[in-house]
Amino acid sequence: xxxxxxxxxxxxxxxxxxxxxxxxxxxxxxxxxxxxxxxxxxxxxxxxxxxxxxxxxxxxxxxxxxxxxxxxxxxxxxxxxxxxxxxxxxxxxxxxxxxxxxxxxxxxxxxxxxxxxxxxxxxxxxxxxxxxxxxxxxxxxxxxxxxxxxxxxxxxxxxxxxxxxxxxxxxxxxxxxxxxxxxxxxxxxxxxxxxxx
Amino acid sequence: xxxxxxxxxxxxxxxxxxxxxxxxxxxxxxxxxxxxxxxxxxxxxxxxxxxxxxxxxxxxxxxxxxxxxxxxxxxxxxxxxxxxxxxxxxxxxxxxxxxxxxxxxxxxxxxxxxxxxxxxxxxxxxxxxxxxxxxxxxxxxxxxxxxxxxxxxxxxxxxxxxxxxxxxxxxxxxxxxxxxxxxxxxxxxxxxxxxxxxxxxxxxxxxxxxxxxxxxxxxxxxxxxxxxxxxxxxxxxxxxxxxxxxxxxxxxxxxxxxxxxxxxxxxxxxxxxxxxxxxxxxxxxxxxxxxxxxxxxxxxxxxxxxxxxxxxxxxxxxxxxxxxxxxxxxxxxxxxxxxxxxxxxxxxxxxxxxxxxxxxxxxxxxxxxxxxxxxxxxxxxxxxxxxxxxxxxxxxxxxxxxxxxxxxxxxxxxxxxxxxxxxxxxxxxxxxxxxxxxxxxxxxxxxxxxxxxxxxxxxxxxxxxxxxxxxxxxxxxxxxxxxxxxxxxxxxxxxxxxxxxxxxx
Numbered sequence: 105x106x107x108x109x110x111x112x113x114x115x116x117x118x119x120x121x122x123x124x125x126x127x128x129x130x131x132x133x134x135x136x137x138x139x140x141x142x143x144x145x146x147x148x149x150x151x152x153x154x155x156x157x158x159x160x161x162x163x164x165x166x167x168x169x170x171x172x173x174x175x176x177x178x179x180x181x182x183x184x185x186x187x188x189x190x191x192x193x194x195x196x197x198x199x200x201x202x203x204x205x206x207x208x209x210x211x212x213x214x215x216x217x218x219x220x221x222x223x224x225x226x227x228x229x230x231x232x233x234x235x236x237x238x239x240x241x242x243x244x245x246x247x248x249x250x251x252x253x254x255x256x257x258x259x260x261x262x263x264x265x266x267x268x269x270x271x272x273x274x275x276x277x278x279x280x281x282x283x284x285x286x287x288x289x290x291x292x293x294x295x296x297x298x299x300x301x
Numbered sequence: 302x303x304x305x306x307x308x309x310x311x312x313x314x315x316x317x318x319x320x321x322x323x324x325x326x327x328x329x330x331x332x333x334x335x336x337x338x339x340x341x342x343x344x345x346x347x348x349x350x351x352x353x354x355x356x357x358x359x360x361x362x363x364x365x366x367x368x369x370x371x372x373x374x375x376x377x378x379x380x381x382x383x384x385x386x387x388x389x390x391x392x393x394x395x396x397x398x399x400x401x402x403x404x405x406x407x408x409x410x411x412x413x414x415x416x417x418x419x420x421x422x423x424x425x426x427x428x429x430x431x432x433x434x435x436x437x438x439x440x441x442x443x444x445x446x447x448x449x450x451x452x453x454x455x456x457x458x459x460x461x462x463x464x465x466x467x468x469x470x471x472x473x474x475x476x477x478x479x480x481x482x483x484x485x486x487x488x489x490x491x492x493x494x495x496x497x498x499x500x501x502x503x504x505x506x507x508x509x510x511x512x513x514x515x516x517x518x519x520x521x522x523x524x525x526x527x528x529x530x531x532x533x534x535x536x537x538x539x540x541x542x543x544x545x546x547x548x549x550x551x552x553x554x555x556x557x558x559x560x561x562x563x564x565x566x567x568x569x570x571x572x573x574x575x576x577x578x579x580x581x582x583x584x585x586x587x588x589x590x591x592x593x594x595x596x597x598x599x600x601x602x603x604x605x606x607x608x609x610x611x612x613x614x615x616x617x618x619x620x621x622x623x624x625x626x627x628x629x630x631x632x633x634x635x636x637x638x639x640x641x642x643x644x645x646x647x648x649x650x651x652x653x654x655x656x657x658x659x660x661x662x663x664x665x666x667x668x669x670x671x672x673x674x675x676x677x678x679x680x681x682x683x684x685x686x687x688x689x690x691x692x693x694x695x696x697x698x699x700x701x702x703x704x705x706x707x708x709x710x711x712x713x714x715x716x717x718x719x720x721x722x723x724x725x726x727x728x729x730x731x732x733x734x735x736x737x738x739x740x741x742x743x744x745x746x747x748x749x750x751x752x753x754x755x756x757x758x759x760x761x762x763x764x765x766x767x768x769x770x771x772x773x774x775x776x777x778x779x780x781x782x783x784x785x786x787x788x789x790x791x792x793x794x795x796x797x798x799x800x801x802x803x804x805x806x
Contacts (some may be wrong), residue, residue, distance in 0.1 A: 188567070192522065192565070196574075
């Protein structure tokens with residue numbers, strides 16, 4: 105990701121953090137980690153509570169090591185998301201948001217196999233711009249959001265939607281207590297996004 | 302750019318409302334919210350299509366219920382404790398509500414101690430129900446000027462309890478009481494219940510929500526896996542409101558959740574959460590079962606000092622509230638019928654304010670505390686002892702001609718403390734129906750020339766029974782250990798019996 109899209113992502117994260125930092129539920133409960141992937145995948149920010157989170161400079165250019173990123177997020181989940189033990193309460197299942205504007209250039213299937221072994225509350229993949237392959241992302245998660253153009257406005261809308269889905273709201277009466285999965289359970293995305301079904 | 306749009310009322314033909322649509326409404330759990338151009342009201346559209354029942358329910362809410370709550374004596378008071386919808390509108394197939402905007406004092410004047418992050422934002426209850434936001438080491442703490450003092454939260458809880466009491470008296474249940482649906486203002490000791498549109502009339506309109514996490518009653522959570530129409534499935538109702546009310550009062554006074562402790566009920570985190578708040582819910586301060594006590598080493602430092610239940614136990618809230626917390630979180634936790642009702646909370650909170658003492662330490666964070674019946678009292682929050690003798694007044698009522706019985710009501714005296722009609726006469730009940738006349742003090746206590754005195758301002762028949770002397774209006778009577786005062790010889794008039802605590806400091 106280069107140029108306008110990456111700037112928009114940076115800005116989107118910044119806006120998202122500042123909006124979450126105005127939400128007492130989020131401050132009470134949310135931790136954030138950032139992983140970037142281009143020619144390699146790196147964890148830029150380890151899992152950090154919102155109050156201490158400091159934004160770092162995100163760079164992504166060249167290739168798209170999606171497989172490596174999926175492996176890395178898997179091992180980060182293993183190491184940083186606390187499991188409930190006899191002694192101590194663990195963390196809730198993580199929410200994973202994947203943003204890409206390209207097609208994976210590595211052997212990504214093995215990364216996906218690793219990632220699938222981890223439980224997430226939900227995973228949302230965002231295909232930004234015409235270069236991204238939303239069909240491919242559909243293999244990672246059924247929740248794929250496609251931004252037709254990776255311009256700053258649509259990316260910032262994606263992030264404001266992400267912020268809303270992290271906030272806590274009243275729980276609707278459901279016919280039976282199902283696990284939350286699938287985009288139908290989240291606040292609806294802004295109309296400018298297209299959900300691939 | 303925002304464009305101004307217009308919608309029509311479905312109740313009042315020809316009546317329209319304008320709102321500004323910038324394409325990015327504020328999103329609630331079920332509604333999209335738009336401001337009026339002058340911001341005097343909002344129009345909130347349901348995202349889901351509302352069925353016939355729902356339309357009928359909302360219509361009743363803004364007509365019949367509105368009238369019965371507000372267009373009668375005492376209605377003005379209730380207008381201040383609810384943010385009640387005033388009209389129903391329709392745009393195509395979308396149904397919306399017209400709701401007045403919140404009063405100015407429900408928006409942060411300063412917000413965070415450092416930075417402008419939430420200045421001007423709504424004072425959602427959670428900001429004030431969590432220890433973090435008042436911990437001086439926490440980066441995103443609230444400014445001291447926003448926090449009020451401990452007494453503020455008693456007044457706030459009284460208002461919330463009254464709001465719930467009135468709903469229940471009308472046969473309604475809120476169904477989603479939580480710190481998200483109550484705005485509070487500790488600075489002005491004010492509270493208002495919002496999101497009234499989920500109101501449930503038992504048997505007539507079913508609830509749309511099971512509630513907000515942290516406030517959902519155990520019986521609702523433990524039956525939510527059942528089908529909607531299963532007779533064993535428990536829904537939000539008056540009794541689940543009473544659970545939510547108890548949780549809220551506990552949180553506003555103690556800044557921690559009464560059921561979130563260290564006990565592990567399942568190795569699956571989500572299931573553990575469900576069990577710990579549902580089927581296996583257990584009071585963290587249960588007197589005989591300590592298995593759910595918070596584990597201090599596992600909690601963030603920012604949750605201190607309130608997360609330490611051994612240092613700041615719930616008994617700090619005094620005997621009347623302790624009894625109700627026991628009833629709500631021990632006997633009534635899994636037996637909804639045993640939960641204290643809103644009126645009991647209101648009365649216990651008010652009586653507790655009569656037990657409160659100002660802390661002598663101007664730097665004390667709480668500034669007030671509840672007298673703990675000890676002979677050498679000190680502030681439990683900062684440890685500052687009370688200086689000098691402390692009069693404790695126990696109230697008695699006439700049972701038979703010469704037999705007087707205790708009211709289980711005590712008034713602690715401090716300098717410039719007022720005496721009111723509701724102390725003097727048991728026929729005057731301290732509630733929202735008090736007249737302006739009844740809110741005027743009838744006397745006051747003062748530390749004067751190294752003595753405690755009561756100055757009589759309005760009592761026609763105040764009498765010092767110990768010295769057998771009338772105390773006329775405009776004069777004072779000394780408050781001494783063992784003295785009895787007749788406050789009024791009218792029907793319902795009380796006697797106070799004086800005990801001096803802290804005699805030797």
